Amino acid sequence: MLLLLVGSDVSVMESLQSSGRPFFGWATKNTVQPLNLADVLAGEPFLLGEFPAASQSRAVLETVGSGERTFSAIAAQAGGGGALPAGILSPLLTTLQDKRVLTADLPLSVKPDSKNRRYRIADPYLRFWLAFLQRAIPLIERGRGDVALERIERSWSTWRGRAIEPLIRESLLRLLPNGEWPETEAIDGWWNRQNNPEIDLIGADREPVARQVQFVGSVKWLGNQPFGRHDYDALVRDMLAVPGAAPDTARVVVSPCGVVEGLPLTACWGPEDLVRAWQSR
Structure with missing residues (x-):
């Protein structure tokens, strides 16, 4: 039997292995350190692994991440030179929802409105990455992280105001x-x-x-x-x-x-x- 014990109180976890405790001599300690600068570069590897840069799925994700929420707006921007046909975009949106990368919200009232969906990136970190960090990489590589930071600060309040709404709704529930x-x-x-x-x-x-x-x-x-x-x-x-x-x-x-x-x-x-x-x- 392999038993894994996980805890954030280091002193308590270490005491479980001290003399006289049941796990003395039986346990192997492994300390998980905080994420470093390389670890938090997680957005791009994740996207490349699941959605190659040239794929239509990636284009749809980046479009939603940039702030477009409606079907027509996503089709227009993700299509590049022309709007993506509904027959292509609909299954792409369905696949992204099945992968739990994308979430579709419907207006809540006593009247059904199933065609009035608004799409958003499900994961808060990936939402922030697509909105700010992905576009900031070329600036940072040129040593102009100050410009990237200024752009984030300029748009932060507006972005945060909408990004926090799903969390608030879930909290109230x-x-x-x-x-x-x-x-x-x-x-x-x-x-x-x-x-x-x-x-x-x-x-x-x-x-x-x-x-x-x-x-x-x-x-x-x-x-x-x-x-x-x-x-x-x-x-x-x-x-x-x-x-x-x-x-x-x-x-x-x-x-x-x-x-x-x-x-x-x-x-x-x-x-x-x-x-x-x-x-x-």
């Missing part, structure tokens, strides 16, 4: 249902074909087609300002476009800087709540 929303079993976003409006959070009793929309919400993760009156008014205006939402539907917010006083919100979650969602209970 770990907090709900609760006493206030005992039937909330699905959380996603909602958008129309023009992405105007686009709602960050929809809480419902089921997906992909809900029986009831239980709350609508906004994720404000840009800058260091709290969720304010202007943000609230925009949410109240836009929520009426969501099938199943009504003027009295509960309104919620996720913001690292809180909200200004006096806004009639049902709930506001912050970073501490999101972290708590992943802790053992």
Whole structure:
């Protein structure tokens, strides 16, 4: 029998092999060091192993990684000189989803909308690699890492604001249902074909087609300002476009800087709540 014991508390792990302990003389120690600069160069080897640089799958991945989310936009950009035909792009998207590299999201409401998919890179690190690091390699090789860093910093807030939304939705699903929303079993976003409006959070009793929309919400993760009156008014205006939402539907917010006083919100979650969602209970 081979028994593997893994732990991050080094002193505890070493004590298991000390004199008088059951594993004394039986165990072999192997310390896993933190990732070094070579180890974190993981994006390119992974992509080359799964998707050769000249492949259409690679072109689709890079297109989604650059920020394109709709079928038509992906087809136009990934096709190079001309749009990829639907008969080619559809199976490519299906294969990438089967490999769990790509995720397709649908708007959540009481009205079915199966043709209004939005695609995104499933893995957060690969998403960051495709958005920033892959394009920065030629600059870094020329010794201009400062330019690469400046470009990342310039786009970081906008990129982070959208990249964190899937994590927030998954975190809230770990907090709900609760006493206030005992039937909330699905959380996603909602958008129309023009992405105007686009709602960050929809809480419902089921997906992909809900029986009831239980709350609508906004994720404000840009800058260091709290969720304010202007943000609230925009949410109240836009929520009426969501099938199943009504003027009295509960309104919620996720913001690292809180909200200004006096806004009639049902709930506001912050970073501490999101972290708590992943802790053992």
